[in-house]
Amino acid sequence: MELELIYVGLLLLALGIGGGFIAGLLGLGGGAIFVPGLYYILLHFGYEENAMHIAVGTSLLTIVFTGTSSAYAHYKKGAVDFELLKGFLPGVFIGVGIGTLLAGMVSTSILKIVFASSQIFFGSYMLLRGNKIAIFKAMPRQPLFTIVSAANACLSTLMGVGGGIQNVTFMSVCSVSIHRAIATAASIGPFIAIIGAAGFLYIGLEEQHLPPFSIGYLNIAAFLTIISTSIIVAPIGAKVAHSLPVPKLKRYFSIFMLMIAAKMMTEIFTDFSLIPH
Numbered sequence: 001m002e003l004e005l006i007y008v009g010l011l012l013l014a015l016g017i018g019g020g021f022i023a024g025l026l027g028l029g030g031g032a033i034f035v036p037g038l039y040y041i042l043l044h045f046g047y048e049e050n051a052m053h054i055a056v057g058t059s060l061l062t063i064v065f066t067g068t069s070s071a072y073a074h075y076k077k078g079a080v081d082f083e084l085l086k087g088f089l090p091g092v093f094i095g096v097g098i099g100t101l102l103a104g105m106v107s108t109s110i111l112k113i114v115f116a117s118s119q120i121f122f123g124s125y126m127l128l129r130g131n132k133i134a135i136f137k138a139m140p141r142q143p144l145f146t147i148v149s150a151a152n153a154c155l156s157t158l159m160g161v162g163g164g165i166q167n168v169t170f171m172s173v174c175s176v177s178i179h180r181a182i183a184t185a186a187s188i189g190p191f192i193a194i195i196g197a198a199g200f201l202y203i204g205l206e207e208q209h210l211p212p213f214s215i216g217y218l219n220i221a222a223f224l225t226i227i228s229t230s231i232i233v234a235p236i237g238a239k240v241a242h243s244l245p246v247p248k249l250k251r252y253f254s255i256f257m258l259m260i261a262a263k264m265m266t267e268i269f270t271d272f273s274l275i276p277h
Helices: 002-026 031-044 048-076 082-103 108-129 144-159 164-173 178-203 220-241 246-270
Strands: none
Touching (some): 002 031, 002 048, 002 178, 031 108, 031 220, 082 144, 108 144, 144 178, 178 220
């Protein structure tokens, strides 16, 4: 048992390194790595019933710190667009509230479907379009801006991510430069994460079948282990983002996203016990 716990600890440290680096590199919160990693660890220890909710909630709590570390590194590079950031925030607050309410109503299998299908959509878009994704000449005006921002934040909350994938894609489609989009998306993530994490804490307070060191759907042991490496590595990813060709790295990451999503989708459609009757 002790060896197993050491192994899990090493896995969580590795999740922190991978998620932190990706957070800084691509303006994500790291949830695309934290959520599946935490989910499969919880599954191994027999917490299938609430595995996805705990993975999502803990990922959001982790993103508060990892995302802030990443955002600060981008801020020091002068790449954050504060006017864009202010435009996103009203929709973020609305969307996270809606997403948290929905999360309290749906099962683990539904959260898995939301996470996997979203990963497939955004991963495919990034892979197929590469760096040539601009469609519009500028960001939309209000209220459309707030509506899109709210939809992205709602989806991010259900997925347990900082919204970087959606928001970088959204800004890139609207002709925002890739480095400015990544830096601004990194700054949006902590706002989504702190409200979402508080929501997952609240909706999980009545749950009984939770792993040790959990408060609601937040596992504090996993959170502390992950951030011990993620907050150190996130600034390194941000530095690399401003010095290497990001499109090639985005391509590799999109393939990784598709592989994780395919595995989850396979489980959903082959294990009928996951489908609520």
